Amino acid sequence: MGEEENNNSSSKNSGGCDGGMVEAPAAKENGRAADPRLQAISDAIRVVPHFPMPGIMFNDITELLLRPAVFKDAVDMFVERYRGMGIAAVAGIEARGFIFGPAIALAIGAKFIPLRKPKKLPGEVISETYVLEYGTDCLEMHVGATEPGERVVVVDDLVATGGTLSAAIKLLGLWNNRTHILT
Ligand SMILES: O=P(O)(O)OC[C@H]1O[C@H](OP(=O)(O)OP(=O)(O)O)[C@H](O)[C@@H]1O
Numbered sequence: 001m002g003e004e005e006n007n008n009s010s011s012k013n014s015g016g017c018d019g020g021m022v023e024a025p026a027a028k029e030n031g032r033a034a035d036p037r038l039q040a041i042s043d044a045i046r047v048v049p050h051f052p053m054p055g056i057m058f059n060d061i062t063e064l065l066l067r068p069a070v071f072k073d074a075v076d077m078f079v080e081r082y083r084g085m086g087i088a089a090v091a092g093i094e095a096r097g098f099i100f101g102p103a104i105a106l107a108i109g110a111k112f113i114p115l116r117k118p119k120k121l122p123g124e125v126i127s128e129t130y131v132l133e134y135g136t137d138c139l140e141m142h143v144g145a146t147e148p149g150e151r152v153v154v155v156d157d158l159v160a161t162g163g164t165l166s167a168a169i170k171l172l173g174l175w176n177n178r179t180h181i182l183t
């Protein structure tokens with residue numbers, strides 16, 4: 001977990017995410033010993049070997065979604081972490097960031113920004129292509145979704161290579177180089 005203030009001066013099309021990482025207040029509380037809810041959340045995530053291709057250990061959150069109490073705990077932990085921190089927006093990464101992001105946004109009184117796969121958004125967009133464990137993909141965001149100086153939390157279900165999260169940070173930083181990003 002960390003905060004990044006984007007200081008890059010990249011153009012809309014070139015990207016960049018060179019801000020320094022600062023430890024978020026709750027980061028030191030990570031670890032299953034710190035919060036009893038984490039064990040149940042971890043237990044509810046099914047690991048499926050060799051999906052969708054050989055060598056990939058797929059972390060499946062659909063079992064967690066079938067357990068409302070555990071699903072609620074997962075959302076609540078993020079709400080507790082970010083409530084009262086002046087968060088203006090939650091940016092959810094398609095598709096699984098759309099499962100957790102809106103619930104977190106509503107609970108902390110923030111707007112929700114969908115970071116979508118290509119050609120889904122009808123307005124003017126900025127795009128960022130990135131590399132995954134299994135191929136490449138691209139994220140898009142509507143221009144103007146954030147205002148100067150807003151603090152944005154990026155939400156997704158997991159980080160594997162970090163390529164998707166990095167692309168999301170670049171997108172937010174591209175639009176507004178004074179956006180604060182928490183992940
Ligand atoms: O850290 P990374 O290597 O970038 O991988 C993590 C990303 O991969 C998964 O999404 P995926 O691209 O499979 O898309 P989906 O949610 O639409 O299935 C996951 O939900 C993250 O967004």
Ligand SMILES: Nc1ncnc2[nH]cnc12
Pocket residue numbers: 056057058059060132133158160
């Ligand atoms: N190991 C993994 N499990 C679930 N989703 C993923 N997306 C990329 N890598 C993944």
